[in-house]
Amino acid sequence: MKTAVQTEARARSIRLWITSGPGLFWIILFLLIPSIVLLGIGFFTANDYGSPVLPLTTTPFQQVAGFSLLGWDDGNIIILLRSLEQAVIATVVSALLSYPIVFFIMTRPAALRPLLLLFVILPSWTNQVVRTYAWLELLGPNAPVTWLAHALGIVPPDLGIAPGAFAVTTGLAYNYLPYMIVPLYASAEKLDWTLVEAGRDLYASGIRLFWHAVFPQTVPGLLSGVIFVAIPAFGDYIVPQLLGGDKSLMIGSLIANQFTETPDWPYGAALTIITLVFTGAGLVAFRILTRRIGGSGEATI
């Protein structure tokens, strides 16, 4: 005969499966299994068509580290650093742009705010490729912005801003801006205005008032935004592919190339796994760091 305690424990475990099951299923199907498959492919040898064949080898991972038949090459390290740099700049730019936008929306009448927020999110409902092509036009050789760049001597005549590193930064910051604005808005909406009054009461105004009384309250949203922007920007494929050109190759494009243009599946798989490891490590490091600098400021996703 079952005791009440056993029945209760059983019910609890059923509840646990029902609530966490779908999420677990999703992660296993779309993250874990593909990653394991890729990890496996990473240990095969590429044949002439780039497909994985036996024997098993660690060559793809050596390729990732920069070793090839021609000796060591810093190409991959540069691409990795460039991806990191682009992700950091895009994150900083989108954060700087988000604050004025968020506070503009917040100070509008309550009825208008959801609409304004919708305008922020709306572009991300259209295809990223289409929007990136639009930027290609906007920053191309015959665009007004480019004329200005020509006049200032930033870009040589006859060339556009795109393709180029600056165009990539612009494209990334633009593309992931909503992912910064939304979490930031969520935390700014909960802003305790009494703290702002306390700041004013204690002789703070202007930028110092913002820095001491407003900014700390938005840190949780900002940190979420940083994660939402930095990680996808780091591995973005479309923006560097369309706006980057040959000299602005990023990790996403490098991986894609191994499955399309110059097929080498095992090398592409190894690159993917290493990128995944880097991203995961970065995420963990970021969490530890933010937990250390501010007890209340831990990033929530």
Place this chain on the structure above:
Amino acid sequence: MPESMTSPPPPVSAAPRGAISLSGITRIFAGAIPAVDRVDLEIQAGEFFTLLGPSGCGKTTLLRMIAGFETPDAGRILISGREMQDVPAHQRAVNTVFQSYALFPHLNVEQNIGFGLRMQGVKSPERKKRVDAIMELLQIGQFATRNAAQLSGGQRQRVALARALVNEPEVVLLDEPLSALDAKLRNELQIELLRMQKRLGMTFIFVTHDQHEALVMSDRIAVMSKGRLQQVGPVLDVYEKPRNVFVAEFLGLSNIWPINPLGGGLAETAIGRLQITTPIGAERLAMIRPEKIWIFNADNTPANTPNVFPGIVREAIYMGAATQYRIELATGGFILAYDTNNQAAERSWRAGEAVAVELKPNNIMLIDA
């Protein structure tokens, strides 16, 4: 120092530091009835002044206008004789203790207290000295490096007070600072706050809806209702000689009857004919506090004394220090009376017992509706 230290406007009157003068202050939110309506008020330097009233009476709005968080739609505010019209909150030598304390969650106790000094550009050795001194005064030194979230309500309240006092402001504004605390702690902090104010000699403006708190702490009280000042005066006057029904009832229990003057200090009321010492003027109501009523056993009724009425106790509520009686008078109507329990139990009466009450003529006040 940065922008915040532009020089304050020159004094327009020779008022001492910490004196406040309000004239014709009006604040109207979104076309509704005024939250604050033509308030004129003089607060002396070094005074513990209380704004007392029910929620929504405009007392907090008035306080916020003194702090600079709200701008009056009409009227004039002088602090220490200086016109405050164009002086923003961060330039006023006024500090607030907020109802929610509003301690910065990302700063520890010490940093919270030192914040105002830091913003004023007081450098570290001096700043630390002053922060330490105020923490010692309020006995919160042992929490210096704690986060605000790790403190109890009473400790937070002390930190909030320290954060205001450390700046040595001309005026300290307190917006229901004790309302979140339990009764015992509240009583302790009331006394402590009062001692602190007397010791530092700063002007305190205290906002509360608690009449008991107002009575305990204030030098003077302003009773507010519907944006208007109902009565301003020393605690004793406001309690003992309320001007109208609102003040009388807000500050405590009272018996109030309409009167019909008969001349010669006599007036007809619902409980019978009353003799009243105060000259009967335009007021049409008589008021007496329950504790000013003498109760006698029926067989011990004083003779040849005015305003003695026989009655029967209908309700006796024992409240520890005193008992509250509801007595039905033979002449009609009910009267509320208090009697302190300073004698043995035989001086208490039970429901149904026959008694007599005496209303001494000089204890009967005349008030407006």
